[in-house]
Amino acid sequence: MSFAVVKAASYTLAHTPDFIPFGSTPTTAKARDDQEYFAALKNGLRSFDDVVNYPPNQCYVGNITPHQLGEVAQPWYQDAAAGERTGRYGDIMPQVEFYALLKASDAFDLVALTPEFIEVANPKLAAHPLLKRYTLDASKAMAATDMHAMLEAHKAEPLKMDGELVGIVKQAHDEDENLSAHIMLENLTVKATGVHAALCLEAQGVDLSEVEYIIECSEEACGDINQRGGGNFAKAIGEMIGCASATGSDLRGFCAAPAHSLIHAAALVKGGAFKSVLVVAGGAVAKLGMNSREHLAKDMPVLEDCLAGFAFLVTENDGVSPIVNTDIIGRLNVGAGSSPQAVTSALVSEPLNAVGRKITDIDRYSAEMQNPEITKPAGAGDVPEANFKMIAALAVKEGQLERKDLLSFVKNHGMPGFALTQGHIPSGVPYLGHGRDAIMNGEINSFMVIGKGSLFLGRMTNLFDGISTVVEKNPGVQEAAGFDKDEARRLVAQAMQDVAARLAE
Amino acid sequence: MDLENQKRIKDLAETHGNENVVVVLGGAEAEASGLAAETVTAGDPTFAGPLAGVQLGLSVYHITEEAVKEVVNSDVYEEQVGMMEMVLPVEEIASEMSQFRG
Structure with missing residues (x-):
């Protein structure tokens, strides 16, 4: 499909x-x-x-x-x-x-x-x-x-x-x-x-x-x-x-x-x-x-x-709009750890490694896009920037990025937070509009949407949650392999001849 | 500091004795870490939570401080904190924290 x-x-x-x-x-x-x-x-x-x-x-x-x-x-x-x-x-x-x-x-x-x-x-x-x-x-x-x-x-x-x-x-x-x-x-x-x-x-x-x-x-x-x-x-x-x-x-x-x-x-x-x-x-x-x-x-x-x-x-695929590449899904499973690197690995590097891609292959990351002007005075820091730094640090640890390039990665693959601190609102998706346009305009080829959730607030579990996927340029509608009736008949005929030959032996 | 956390720390100190409780912070920012440290030593500076006006004087450290790092298994530390060490303003946090320890 x-x-x-x-x-x-x-x-x-x-x-x-x-x-x-x-x-x-x-x-x-x-x-x-x-x-x-x-x-x-x-x-x-x-x-x-x-x-x-x-x-x-x-x-x-x-x-x-x-x-x-x-x-x-x-x-x-x-x-x-x-x-x-x-x-x-x-x-x-x-x-x-x-x-x-x-x-x-x-x-x-x-x-x-x-x-x-x-x-x-x-x-x-x-x-x-x-x-x-x-x-x-x-x-x-x-x-x-x-x-x-x-x-x-x-x-x-x-x-x-x-x-x-x-x-x-x-x-x-x-x-x-x-x-x-x-x-x-x-x-x-x-x-x-x-x-x-x-x-x-x-x-x-x-x-x-x-x-x-x-x-x-x-x-x-x-x-x-x-x-x-x-x-x-x-x-x-x-x-x-x-x-x-x-x-x-x-x-x-x-x-x-x-x-x-x-x-x-x-x-x-x-x-x-x-x-x-x-x-x-x-x-x-x-x-x-x-x-x-x-x-x-x-x-x-x-x-x-x-x-x-x-x-x-x-x-459904229109052949033009950016695709949601669900072959790449970062998942923070129940059994996964909750340390920052365990979370970042599970959401970023593991799903990319699984399809042979590197952290640096993704053009933009959109994770927890809270406006820092709201969060910094409250002591929560610049949340999106902290996420981009963690992704960059992981790329350094995995040998995909030089340590000296950590901050330039943050600048080139991240972006300032611009979403209101309304809980679910900042969670990766505020960039879908801008990211879609940037792909359609040819400025970027891909971005990763990362959502994170603090499940402990519900007092049911101390687990942390997170999930991610990649949105990327549409490769164009792939021409479906046509069903060639003549070729099919030829193959069936060939198979029957083979069977007949074996029975005759 | 979150009011519920203040309550939990206050309860722990009452149960085990102030001298037997060490608070290890993991906040991403120096000023906020300082505020949390102030809360568990001199009392809640915002006067909003259960520690308002309560001077627990607890030992308090940030996870990235040398004193904590020295007593944690280095492999475990690397696995759990190594990446954050690269990302956090470690020196700024340490300087802020030291103000709240006698």
């Missing part, structure tokens, strides 16, 4: 400053009544324009390449050049559109919006090339006074614009904590931001009605008391975006899930089960403002002020 190809990739952001208090760090601060933190938080918020102009965001949606990002002076959050909200791969959505999409994604009347908000939001939806298919029903608006009553009874979470109440997300059950207002807010957010990402594929010419299978790979779980995590975000998103011919399911694996999903999608297509597989992921509310305490302490703005999403389409 022919390899599957990466047909398109989209990347989206939703700027949600009023959602930051729902993040894990602000929630902890709220429980401690940390007024000082919230005063600093208010002063550290960015405007929508600042978010759009922010160079890593411009890179994420495809207006500048990772290489171009690397040439922009840091700190990136200061004096950024003006950028566009819409890029080659996606769109940066302001909060008003996000709330509108949250309501459009609500199948159980859990989101209520004020009439004043709906009046403002509907023209915004109508003006958006992808969101104009949705209109909010003004007859279902709820007055702010009624919302206050539900909030005071702790039966809802507030939706605010600049601190003003414009809506609520209601609890979906009186007693089941799995359907609490907060969980519904998180899950509807995954759905809405996933929808946004998938629709941006449509803007690239993808016909979503032709998708046959959907894999959703974010980090949230939807279900009730009897099946917390039952799913299925994939079909819920598919229903919203016109994937009438598709079925689907959710795949979970912490931050590694997108890389697992790429391989699952490629295998489903290569194996012939489905012709086109959409992989989609929505954003993580819990990660909003996750490192804000450290950013604010260093007089930086709150950089984790957006929800991120992505989608990509894996299809």
Whole structure:
């Protein structure tokens, strides 16, 4: 069977400053009544324009390449050049559109919006090339006074614009904590931001009605008391975006899930089960403002002020798009060690050695693409750079690279991180769009996507997780060996003559 | 330092005695390693976790420091840490760590 190809990739952001208090760090601060933190938080918020102009965001949606990002002076959050909200791969959505999409994604009347908000939001939806298919029903608006009553009874979470109440997300059950207002807010957010990402594929010419299978790979779980995590975000998103011919399911694996999903999608297509597989992921509310305490302490703005999403389409070989070479799969098996070199060997050198390739043969590596401007002040260092250094060090250990060339390898085979720290979002796949273009433009021939996941966070195992594969230039459609009937007849006749001759002996 | 880790270290020190606990760090960055070292010696500088205001005064080293390297089997060390030694700012980390040991 022919390899599957990466047909398109989209990347989206939703700027949600009023959602930051729902993040894990602000929630902890709220429980401690940390007024000082919230005063600093208010002063550290960015405007929508600042978010759009922010160079890593411009890179994420495809207006500048990772290489171009690397040439922009840091700190990136200061004096950024003006950028566009819409890029080659996606769109940066302001909060008003996000709330509108949250309501459009609500199948159980859990989101209520004020009439004043709906009046403002509907023209915004109508003006958006992808969101104009949705209109909010003004007859279902709820007055702010009624919302206050539900909030005071702790039966809802507030939706605010600049601190003003414009809506609520209601609890979906009186007693089941799995359907609490907060969980519904998180899950509807995954759905809405996933929808946004998938629709941006449509803007690239993808016909979503032709998708046959959907894999959703974010980090949230939807279900009730009897099946917390039952799913299925994939079909819920598919229903919203016109994937009438598709079925689907959710795949979970912490931050590694997108890389697992790429391989699952490629295998489903290569194996012939489905012709086109959409992989989609929505954003993580819990990660909003996750490192804000450290950013604010260093007089930086709150950089984790957006929800991120992505989608990509894996299809049958079109002879042109880059292939997912599933002959090369780096796997961190259950029995593998978890030291950095054991992990890097399992994910990088072992699968390459198995097909006779070297680490230096792969043009780019995309692993844990977290924006270093977010992680360094929080003490986590430059995560992608650390990965590229480890890959380079492994190449030195295996005699494929001179030690003096270690840093030039990092520069030439790596790239600056540009993805938001939204758990699954940075996991290798943010480069699928740029990498696909770089291959199609002839700039590179191949890149490796590496996903890693910290399974111990779930307290089920101390194991670490990781998986990788290679995306590379399409060698072109191989002409299938034709079935020559005449030749077949000749061979059969020859075989029968041989048998007859032996019987006669 | 992660709040759950602070709790675990505090529990271990209470169970075994401060003088019987050595903390070995593996962080990739000097400043963060220093903060972790400060947390288990002078207390959590962010005042967020169980070690806020708790001066455990534990012995604390980074895995790449000579003192640790000397007591680990060299083959095991090479297999487990050799590559990271090539990658991490080893001297910067050692200098940061030394500030938190008496």
